[in-house]
Amino acid sequence: ELQKATEVIRQSEQRYRTIYDTVPMSILVMDKDLRVVEWNEWAAKIFGWKKQEVLGEHYSFLVPNDILPVTDKVINQLLNSQSQVPSLNENITKGGSRILCEWTNSPFLDEKGNVGGILSMARDVTNEVQAQKAIEHSERFNRSILDSLAAHLAVLDKDGKIVAVNEAWKQFAEANTSANQMPSSSLNVGANYLEVCQNAALSKPEVNRSLGIIRSALRGNSPKAELEYPCHSPDEDRWFVMRVSPMLIEEG
Numbered sequence: 001e002l003q004k005a006t007e008v009i010r011q012s013e014q015r016y017r018t019i020y021d022t023v024p025m026s027i028l029v030m031d032k033d034l035r036v037v038e039w040n041e042w043a044a045k046i047f048g049w050k051k052q053e054v055l056g057e058h059y060s061f062l063v064p065n066d067i068l069p070v071t072d073k074v075i076n077q078l079l080n081s082q083s084q085v086p087s088l089n090e091n092i093t094k095g096g097s098r099i100l101c102e103w104t105n106s107p108f109l110d111e112k113g114n115v116g117g118i119l120s121m122a123r124d125v126t127n128e129v130q131a132q133k134a135i136e137h138s139e140r141f142n143r144s145i146l147d148s149l150a151a152h153l154a155v156l157d158k159d160g161k162i163v164a165v166n167e168a169w170k171q172f173a174e175a176n177t178s179a180n181q182m183p184s185s186s187l188n189v190g191a192n193y194l195e196v197c198q199n200a201a202l203s204k205p206e207v208n209r210s211l212g213i214i215r216s217a218l219r220g221n222s223p224k225a226e227l228e229y230p231c232h233s234p235d236e237d238r239w240f241v242m243r244v245s246p247m248l249i250e251e252g
Contacts, residue, residue: 026101026122032115034059034075046101046124048094062091064098078107079115091122099126155247158218160194162187176233206230210242217244 026046029038035058039051047062054061063071067090074087087103101122110116146153147167155164165173165188173187186196194214201207210229216222225244232238 026124028054028059028120028122030059030118030120032117034118037117043122046093046099046122047091064090064092067091074103074105075118078105078118082107082109082115088125099124100129101125154193156193156214156218159192160214160218161192162189165189176231213242213244217246220246222246 023040024042026043027038027040028036028043031037035056036054037056039049039054044050059071060068070089071087074085074089077085084104084106087105089101089103090098091101092098102125103120103122105118105120107115107118146164149166150168151166152169152172153166154162154169157163170188176187185191187193194211197207197211197214201211206229210227213222213225213227217225222244223246227242227244228239229242230238231240
């Protein structure tokens, strides 16, 4: 019986170790003095230090000096609240590079109910954050270009709903909807421009021409179209040129 029990324990520990070392997340365990007592293979892959190099080391070797106040605050929260504390902070690798890691930190208690150590799991999110920043920069750049254009520009989805407008469109919509006793939201993001045109066509049949061109572009029947049309205000007679171009996405 003892031999069977020993074999069961051995197999259980082997399964645990396999999971521990292959899970795609760095795992380290610190004792109550914040010294490393466990360090899995993924931690070695992310940070560069092998297990034997870090056992017994204070956790601060992983943290740049200017970030230590941040991580010390997290540690204090863990020790005082005895509950899980997530964190996002820069860490340092063996090669001296700084990486951004998303941490999940959990204290574990000893038999007396006191914090006996901390289990920390980390994921390197450096590339994700940099990619997101690049996207945000690109969006700001594109937005600044669109807003610098004097032309009134709106983007419609396949159902005719407005999904984006530039500043010139917003200003024109604000001025003209108020003059026609319409809410400005009727020509802003979220509104269905086809429905706006359909309603306008009830009193202005010439709008049907614009409506037809837009529908044709949305169906993909017309690569580009242009139409000169009147759009008079209470104070003056005005004519505009509408240019419609379909925007193709990867799915077609």
